[in-house]
Amino acid sequence: MKNLLKKLIQAKTTSDMGELAAAEIISDELKQFGIDSQIDNWDKNRANITAQVKSSGRKGAILFACHLDVVPPGEASWQNPPFAAVESEGRIYGRGSADMKSGIAAIVTAIGEIAASGKKLQGDIILVAAAGEETDSCGTKRFVRDYARLPELAGVVLPEPTDFEIITAHRGMLWLKVETFGKAAHSSTPHLGVNAIASMKTVLNELENFKIRFEPHKLLGECSMSINTITGGQAMNVVPDKCEIGIDIRTVPGQIHQDIINDLQNIFAKLKQKNPQFKAEVSVIREVGALETDTQCDFVKDFCSVTGINKTCAVGFTTDGPHFASLGAPVVIFGPGKPHLAHKPDEYIDISDLKKAVEHYKNIILKFLT
Numbered sequence: 001m002k003n004l005l006k007k008l009i010q011a012k013t014t015s016d017m018g019e020l021a022a023a024e025i026i027s028d029e030l031k032q033f034g035i036d037s038q039i040d041n042w043d044k045n046r047a048n049i050t051a052q053v054k055s056s057g058r059k060g061a062i063l064f065a066c067h068l069d070v071v072p073p074g075e076a077s078w079q080n081p082p083f084a085a086v087e088s089e090g091r092i093y094g095r096g097s098a099d100m101k102s103g104i105a106a107i108v109t110a111i112g113e114i115a116a117s118g119k120k121l122q123g124d125i126i127l128v129a130a131a132g133e134e135t136d137s138c139g140t141k142r143f144v145r146d147y148a149r150l151p152e153l154a155g156v157v158l159p160e161p162t163d164f165e166i167i168t169a170h171r172g173m174l175w176l177k178v179e180t181f182g183k184a185a186h187s188s189t190p191h192l193g194v195n196a197i198a199s200m201k202t203v204l205n206e207l208e209n210f211k212i213r214f215e216p217h218k219l220l221g222e223c224s225m226s227i228n229t230i231t232g233g234q235a236m237n238v239v240p241d242k243c244e245i246g247i248d249i250r251t252v253p254g255q256i257h258q259d260i261i262n263d264l265q266n267i268f269a270k271l272k273q274k275n276p277q278f279k280a281e282v283s284v285i286r287e288v289g290a291l292e293t294d295t296q297c298d299f300v301k302d303f304c305s306v307t308g309i310n311k312t313c314a315v316g317f318t319t320d321g322p323h324f325a326s327l328g329a330p331v332v333i334f335g336p337g338k339p340h341l342a343h344k345p346d347e348y349i350d351i352s353d354l355k356k357a358v359e360h361y362k363n364i365i366l367k368f369l370t
């Protein structure tokens with residue numbers, strides 16, 4: 001299992017490198033346990049891998065949903081090279097060691113050991129490890145779109161790094177691009193152009209007073225908005241014909257993303273009424289809904305009892321969970337690794353947590369599927 005994790009880290013699955021190498025490593029590992037898998041490969045190096053351990057089908061299946069990709073190592077220097085998977089003092093270091101290649105190594109090992117034990121299952125185990133969770137969820141969207149051919153689900157487990165807390169809720173995410181358009185002109189005669197940066201200034205003024213409508217959520221609190229990028233203009237002597245900003249909005253359950261977009265469009269319409277030369281457009285760069293699993297449902301209650309953890313939590317980060325929730329089954333996020341290490345330099349996993357995760361996943365499989 002340690003070797004599997006090391007190979008997965010060394011596979012360096014940043015979005016530019018793609019996920020195919022990691023998918024092939026998992027496929028080989030499953031084959032050693034006698035489990036067939038399918039790799040869905042597109043755009044040269046992008047890949048999902050799925051596997052299904054069949055059963056009598058008397059019970060609903062459990063889907064274990066992982067992501068193969070990692071974020072880049074970043075500018076800061078690492079004590080150990082980020083893709084070397086160095087083992088030292090009971091830890092394995094590397095990008096993805098916590099988020100979430102330990103979760104993958106643990107669930108693949110758990111599934112393999114259950115299959116090898118010859119235990120008769122009453123519900124199928126389904127595994128997916130998908131591409132692109134850190135960028136655009138392309139792999140998960142592909143998997144969910146084609147899900148119809150797979151069995152009905154009792155529940156979905158995301159082996160993301162939660163340090164063995166059971167997460168049932170997180171905020172949603174809406175990334176918007178707002179562009180203003182003007183007319184280029186030589187800047188010695190600015191009156192012949194329309195300055196897109198000046199138009200953006202009026203948008204920014206409006207956004208300062210813009211209140212997104214929402215009901216505060218008892219676990220997740222408030223919706224937040226932050227303008228995080230701005231670009232515009234091409235040269236010192238040209239009136240800019242385009243300016244754009246990037247806005248990160250984090251939403252709470254109950255909010256409809258389209259309502260926010262409509263409100264922005266109404267602001268732009270108002271600005272255009274005041275100034276007919278004003279032109280702005282808003283588009284969605286990325287969105288994931290909020291996750292809110294009913295903590296009183298049987299799946300969550302049984303999940304708590306089998307893991308011996310009696311509390312469920314909400315977190316600030318987002319996952320692909322809401323995409324899987326659209327399949328109609330309860331979703332929980334539960335796995336090894338400290339969430340605060342994700343996306344940071346010197347990310348690591350305690351090897352003891354890796355072993356603990358295998359035991360938890362085996363118990364979960366036996367509880368729900370035998």
Ligand SMILES: [Zn+2]
Pocket residue numbers: 067099100133160161
């Ligand atoms: Zn993750």
